[in-house]
Amino acid sequence: MTAVATALLVRFGGEGAQASVGGYQADYWLVALLIALSWIATLGAFHTRNSRVIGIGATEYKQVINASALTFGLLAIGFLAFQVDVARGFFVLALPVGMCGLVLERWLWRRWLLRQRAFGHYLARVIVVGNRADVEYVVGQIENAGATYYVVGIALANGSKSPVKVQNRTIPVVSDLAHVGAAATNFAIDTVIVAGAPSGGSEYIRTLGWELEGTSAELVLSNQLTDVAGPRIHFRPVEGLPLIHVEIPQFEGAKHVLKRILDIGLSGISLLVFWPLLVAIAIVVKLDSPGPILFHQERCGRNERTFQMVKFRSMVQTAEDDLAGLLDQNEASGVLFKIQNDPRITRCGRLLRKYSLDELPQLWNIFVGEMSLVGPRPPLPEEVKSYDTHVRRRLYIKPGLTGMWQINGRSNLSWEDSVRLDLYYVENWSLTGDLYIIWRTFRMVMRAEGAY
Structure with missing residues (x-):
């Protein structure tokens, strides 16, 4: 209701307005009321207020977005069929304002609900x-x-x-x-x-x-x-026999095209918005220690195709040569190498790593199609050589700037947990889930958990 009223005021101000309905004139507030009531009814039909949905995160937001999109799609068809002349500015403004408002409201209520549940309430x-x-x-x-x-x-x-x-x-x-x-x-x-x-x-x-x-x-x-998420599970009773259908993951098709469009759009916008920050970091890196500003490293992408991943240099220039003397201090498991207090990291490098600012140049890797915004961790070719057959499934889609590993512990994860999360993502990802991971990444980065 608030979104529709806001759109009405923004489009027409305090002046009255009329819409043409099949050749007749009707006050615009009646059309706005119809839109609001239809929106509320569709949200109810999608069970977005059901106790099984409220507070569960990405699925809840997805249902709200789907219900909102369906409402305006059906209304647009209905207005066309019944010759309802609606101002495009009003109609186009109401959808994004209302959708963003609903998702924000659900997120705020979810934060409140999680705090209450931490104290044992509403469980x-x-x-x-x-x-x-x-x-x-x-x-x-x-x-x-x-x-x-x-x-x-x-x-x-x-x-x-x-x-x-x-x-x-x-x-x-x-x-x-x-x-x-x-x-x-x-x-x-x-x-x-x-x-x-x-x-x-x-x-x-x-x-x-x-x-x-x-x-x-x-x-x-x-x-x-x-490793099977809800959207891949469907129930179909056949003659009283409840069958569970599990969809086989698909690694091509329209969904992947939409993912690429999202990557191009968001990475391109980010490069334009963050270029002053990128220039400032480059200057700091150059002044902090001798060596190049950017660090290029060969990584494996989709289907084991290698590419040059680019980062801001956060280590001394001789880091690769110094690695051999530090292997016995490795704190990571599996094929990973991690030291919490790595002596090769520069002064500004520690700050860059703490808030993942050294990863920002990878927006270019994303823009040109070598990486994705969300995906598995990009591995080194040496790591891939030691992969078991099932671990190679991580390479079925493009590696990501962020992913399940980023929002679930970062460097604190064990090798086994990292593999499990990556494989879960590869087989169950969705565009809504990607947006949710991106949002959670911002929160994790600000708290600097598991970063070293």
């Missing part, structure tokens, strides 16, 4: 049911996520009474598999999560659903579909 009380290994996995994932659910207790197969210890918590056994419904009532449970395939199979799950009837608890089934 769904949960019992996790299943075999011990499956229960431990699900409880661990919930505790690591740190949001939405609070695990009150567990129910284990075979009548086991041993609790599950995750992080600093000990999760008690509150029931056996046969009495989960009663436990849900006694402990005021909001959600019962069935982990994996408990003994009894589908018969047990159906019986458990009957037991939960009349309670406030909902039933959730959890499967360990490794």
Whole structure:
């Protein structure tokens, strides 16, 4: 409503205006009211206010954006069909203002909700049911996520009474598999999560659903579909048989073309906006220590094609020659080399690395198509030679200036975690997810976590 009213005031000021509707004249505020009500109805139809959606991040924002785009698309078709003469300036202004306002509002509410959940508020009380290994996995994932659910207790197969210890918590056994419904009532449970395939199979799950009837608890089934994100999962019942369809990742097509368009647009704009900062950093690097301003290094891109990645030089000129004497001090795992207090880093280099300013010249690599804004970490050719078969899947798409590794710990990540996050991104990326990662990157860079 606010966005539509703002667009109306900006377009027409305080003056009254009329629109032509099929040859008749109508006050513009009636047209604006129609747009606002249609927008609200579509947001409701997309379940954007559902408790299962609010506060979950990128998926919530994506649903809001999709609902908004659909609203204005349908309205544009409707106005054309019914000959509604709407001022283009008003119509074009209302969409971006409203969409940005809605996303900002959801982000602010999400920040508030996460702060409340950190204190134990607005969390769904949960019992996790299943075999011990499956229960431990699900409880661990919930505790690591740190949001939405609070695990009150567990129910284990075979009548086991041993609790599950995750992080600093000990999760008690509150029931056996046969009495989960009663436990849900006694402990005021909001959600019962069935982990994996408990003994009894589908018969047990159906019986458990009957037991939960009349309670406030909902039933959730959890499967360990490794590295498969929600958009790739579809449910299709066939003659009463619930089938889970998992889409196979595609590495070509229209979605990748749109990703390239986004890369060109944002990198080009960034180069124009940040050129004074780039010049200032170049001067500082030149004055700080002898050597070239830029550091070029061969890296592997998509399909193992090599390219010259460019960065501001943050180390002394003899850094490559000095590496051999530091290999025994390596603090990283796998094929990576990292030292938290690397003696080769210059004075300004430490500041540049702390806030990732040394990476800014890679905007040129992105603009010319060698890299992407978001993607896996660009590896050295020596690293690629030691890759296992599954790790090579990181090279199925272009490496990124930022990525899952950047927003989940940067240099603090182990080699295994870095590979896991990169492979997850390669198979599940989306344009909305890319924008979300870019936004989170700014926050991570400002906090300078895991940067060295």
